[in-house]
Amino acid sequence: MxxxxxxxxxxxxxxxxxxxxxxxxxxxxxxxxxxxxxxxxxxxxxxxxxxxxxxxxxxxxxxxxxxxxxxxxxxxxxxxxxxxxxxxxxxxxxxxxxxxxxxRSDPRGVLRRAMDKAAEKGFTFYTHPEIEFYLFQNSSPEDGLVPIDRGGYFDHVARGTAHDFRRDAITTLESMGISVEFSHHEAGPGQNEIDLRYADALSTADNIQTFRTVIKEVALQQDVLATFMPKPLVDAPGSGMHTHLSLFEGEHNAFYDPAGQYQLSDTGRAFIAGLLRHAAEITAVCNQHVNSYKRLWGGGEAPSYVCWGHNNRSALVRVPMYKPDKGGSARVEYRALDSAANPYLAFAVLLNAGLKGIEEGYELPEGADDDVWAMSRAERKALGIRSLPNSLREAVEIMETSELVAETLGEDTFEFFLRNKRTEWEEYRAQVTAYELQRFIPAL
Incomplete structure (x- = not known):
């Protein structure tokens, strides 16, 4: 023992x-x-x-x-x-x-295999998630979803329920050894964000699963409804899980080069190139529900297009600013992940996509300096900026042809995931929605 x-x-x-x-x-x-x-x-x-x-x-x-x-x-x-x-x-x-x-089909084992592959190349994979979620009143179904407040980004809501909620949630997390870096009110009414401190990807994935449980437990104690649904409100931003990624070689940050553009090393550039080239293939894993695509294509800083930029919040991959004397903080931020993703599988495909870029020496295209959402379709096409899948069906069809995802997940997990998501899409497609009833019953 x-x-x-x-x-x-x-x-x-x-x-x-x-x-x-x-x-x-x-x-x-x-x-x-x-x-x-x-x-x-x-x-x-x-x-x-x-x-x-x-x-x-x-x-x-x-x-x-x-x-x-x-x-x-x-x-x-x-x-x-x-x-x-x-x-x-x-x-x-x-x-x-x-x-x-x-x-072979244990999600924790899937991530461990990907991290072992990185370790063979001398890398340790670290992640730092920014987890968003909504808090609603525990009201009757007839009242619909009623946010606990009408606050916005970084708002300090006097005597707000969210303050007490975040305090209790963070106290609980830290009592379990899970370090929290930031917490604040997000842009949507009743929307909050809590950022976990960076750790190796396996520990982070375990922490995310614990985090979700803690949030639900605190919600029960405070008689509110907490949800990680990617897009619960039509007219408010969705809940993402922007995740910062880095590779270390021992104590050295492999993404840092003081002489590189934005102090980004060739390894970091190739890793980003891998994320971009395989972005469409891994989207079904990073955004696994039909509702996920209403967040991706619903505005509110959700990334819809495959591009990267330095501190550009409209890009899929962002290279955040950091202090020049702190090379250890060099990292990239992948912005497509939502708060409902399976963190083990999502981190595994992100890692292997980046490693593929390093292994194959992918060239990083020019970064996007402008707001990608504000560009016309012709402008994006001229710059070679592709779209992410716009539905679960499209994402699954692209994933089905991906050798990278199949190899990462393993045959059994890959086939089950595809089968389950096809079923989810078919069930969703068969629904008659409130939108259809409101629009067509009076008119047809």
Whole structure:
């Protein structure tokens, strides 16, 4: 038994933890959980806990049903909202086959494989997400969605519910060892943003899953409705998860070159070129719901076009400004991700797209200095600026032909994801919407 496992067992005894929740994520990004008693934990560390994997979305096929959930002791944290007495803790799990091999369709394993590939090239992959979400009143369905306030970007709403909400959420996150960098009111009514401090991509993905749970728990405590739906309101901005990406070689930031344009190294430029060339292919993973495309094409600084720029917030990829003497902060920001994405799969395809650019020596096109949304179609065409997919159907059709995404996700996950998203599109397409009823019933 290693030191981390010993620390967990000792902490459980000292803190009177009665239940340990083993967390893992299905292919669609939904958090799953099974509780075990402390007496079962040593066995779980040694052999894992068996469960029916065929009952979890996309995890395995019926004739390969038996799977093992093996807890990662490095992710041990007490759940503060469960109270001090009869405490509850959680750990994330890696999913294994009965033979002890990593399950090919475990999203955490998908990201780990991509990070291992980067490590073979000497890189460690770091991410820093800016997570947006909406808070609505817990009103009756007849009232529709009623935002908790009418605030806007960076507004200080006197005695606002959002202040207390963000404070309680951040206090809970930090008590679980998850560092928060910024928090503020976003542009939409009732819309908020909390930014997590950068960490390696696997830790960040675990933190995002914990973050979503914490936000929902605090919402229940405060009798409000929290949602990560990409575009809940027609006339307000959608909720994105702009994510800052960087590669390190040991202590050195591989994206930093003091002599480069914008102090960006050749490695950083090739990484951006990979993100741009493969952007359309990875969009279905980064924006996996039919509603995601109403955010991407709904304005409000959502990126619709494949281009990059220095501090240009209309671009898909942005190179943020940073202090010249802080080369360690060199990074790129990918702006298409939304808050409902599966972070494990999304980070995996982003990493592999960037690595492909480095491996193949992709040339970075000219950056976009102007507002891309304000350009005409002819101007964008002249500059070679392509569009992102404008619907889940288009995104899935493009992803279907992508060798990069197929290789990253693995055959089983790739096929399940495509099948599930085709079904989602068909179900969505069959709906008769309120818009259609309002427009056509009186007129036709």
């Amino acid at each position: 290693d030191r981390q496992q010993e620390y967990v067992l000792r902490s459980i005894e000292e803190r009177d933890i009665r239940f340990i929740r083993l967390w893992f994520t299905d292919v669609l990004g939904v958090l799953k959980s099974v509780a075990i008693a402390p007496a079962e934990l040593e066995g779980a560390f040694a052999e894992g806990i068996g469960f029916d994997g065929s009952s979890i979305e996309g995890l395995t096929r019926v004739y390969e049903a038996d799977m093992l959930a093996k807890p990662d002791p490095a992710t041990f944290q007490v759940l503060p909202w469960r109270g001090e007495e009869n405490g509850v803790a959680r750990m994330f799990c890696d999913i294994l086959t009965p033979a002890g091999e990593p399950a």
